Amino acid sequence: MSNPVPKPFNLLAGNPALDLVNTMDLRFSANGPEELLSTYADLLRLAAQSRLLTAEQARKLARTVREKDAQQVLASAVELREALAAVLYAWMDGGKPPAAQVETLERHFRAVALHRRLRLGESQLVWSWSGLEQEAEIPLWKLAEAASDLLVTSEAERVRECGDPTCRWLFLDISKNHTRRWCNMKTCGNRMKARRHHARQQESEAS
C-alpha cells in the first residue's frame, strides 16, 4: 500500500524562514499544536515548494540520503525552526528573545557561512551552493540562509503575526501601508470578522 499524497504546504508568509516557523501549526492553540514537519521527506517537500531546491534535486536527495543523516538534518531543521519561533514570537509579544535561542541561530548562520561559496557572477560576486546540491544538509542550509537574510537586515521589522490568536502564523508584511493583518484573508480574516460580528450582535441583543 502506498502512502497518501501529502497535502502541499500553505506557503503564505512571503519568506521561506517564516513558512518554516508556520510548519508547527496551531502553535498557541489550546488543542495543541500540529507538527507538519515530521520527516526528512517533509523537509524536502517544503524546500522544493519554497523553490530553495528544484523538484529534481529533492527527488535525488530523497533517494540518496541515508536514513541516519536524514534524521539528523530533520532534527536540526526543527531546532532552527524553534529558535526562530522563540526569537520572533518574543518580539511579537514585545519581549526580549532568549539568549540561548539567539546562540542557536548563530550556530546555524555560521554553518551557512562555512559551506556556501563565493563565486564570480556577471558583474558582482554571489554566494552560491553549486557543488553542494547533493549534501543531506542542503535544505537546512538554504532555510538557515533565508532566515539570516531576513533577521540580520531591516526586513525583520516587517515580520507580523496573524491577528487570529489561535493561528498567529508569521508573515512578511510587504503591503504598501503595512496593514496586512491576516496570514490568509479567506480563512483567518473572515473567521475573525465573523467572530467580531457575532460578538457585536450578542452585545446589541443584551442591551
Ligand SMILES: [Zn+2]
Ligand atoms: Zn492566520
